[in-house]
Amino acid sequence: AQRVTQPEKLLSVFKGAPVELKCNYSYSGSPELFWYVQYSRQRLQLLLRHISRESIKGFTADLNKGETSFHLKKPFAQEEDSAMYYCALRYNQGGKLIFGQGTELSVKP
Amino acid sequence: GAVVSQHPSRVICKSGTSVKIECRSLDFQATTMFWYRQFPKQSLMLMATSNEGSKATYEQGVEKDKFLINHASLTLSTLTVTSAHPEDSSFYICSATRGGTGELFFGEGSRLTVL
Numbered sequence: 001a002q003r004v005t006q007p008e009k010l011l012s013v014f015k016g017a018p019v020e021l022k023c024n025y026s027y028s029g030s031p032e033l034f035w036y037v038q039y040s041r042q043r044l045q046l047l048l049r050h051i052s053r054e055s056i057k058g059f060t061a062d063l064n065k066g067e068t069s070f071h072l073k074k075p076f077a078q079e080e081d082s083a084m085y086y087c088a089l090r091y092n093q094g095g096k097l098i099f100g101q102g103t104e105l106s107v108k109p
Numbered sequence: 110g111a112v113v114s115q116h117p118s119r120v121i122c123k124s125g126t127s128v129k130i131e132c133r134s135l136d137f138q139a140t141t142m143f144w145y146r147q148f149p150k151q152s153l154m155l156m157a158t159s160n161e162g163s164k165a166t167y168e169q170g171v172e173k174d175k176f177l178i179n180h181a182s183l184t185l186s187t188l189t190v191t192s193a194h195p196e197d198s199s200f201y202i203c204s205a206t207r208g209g210t211g212e213l214f215f216g217e218g219s220r221l222t223v224l
Contacts, residue, residue: 042217043202043215043216043217043218044153044202044204044215045215046212046213084150086152086153096143096155096158097143097155097204097213098155099152099153099155100152101151101152102150102151102152104150
């Protein structure tokens with residue numbers, strides 16, 4: 001079965017520190033991987049998708065098929081990055097998204 | 110960007126009553142919509158996949174008679190929580206797939222409180 005695992009429920013860092021939010025998945029095929037962000041009292045919004053290979057708000061994520069990981073990284077965290085981050089997997093375009101448990105990122109001043 | 114709107118954003122009802130939540134894609138046609146349930150600071154649990162003009166596909170463990178889903182048009186899907194109980198209190202979120210890229214857009218969510 002497809003599964004997405006985010007091992008950290010809460011990640012707390014100081015402003016300017018590097019951040020890495022971990023995501024591992026289990027799927028035998030070639031999935032699409034995404035990172036979604038949910039700021040306080042706002043709707044879920046797409047942050048990154050692995051096929052676009054772009055950097056959004058300074059965040060990057062590389063799909064590592066060997067390790068079945070899609071970790072989210074940012075070299076210098078900002079206070080406005082504080083939010084819930086969800087890693088998600090989809091195994092065909094238009095299909096359902098399967099979410100990880102989410103990691104709450106807290107960036108302290 | 111594309112917009113998905115849910116209504117109502119908050120609803121409080123008495124135990125035993127039914128509540129309907131609407132999900133609309135405002136500027137695109139969505140052949141497929143998804144309904145999720147989210148508990149505070151927890152993951153989104155997929156409840157069902159809603160396809161326009163056909164019966165919804167429910168995930169394992171989700172009662173289809175409890176959570177009625179109707180996708181009557183390409184821009185509207187509804188979730189009706191029937192005979193609501195306090196344990197149904199939750200945040201319900203819908204999402205819609207836009208054709209082409211298959212990008213998924215999320216509604217703002219509807220918070221249901223059953224007294």
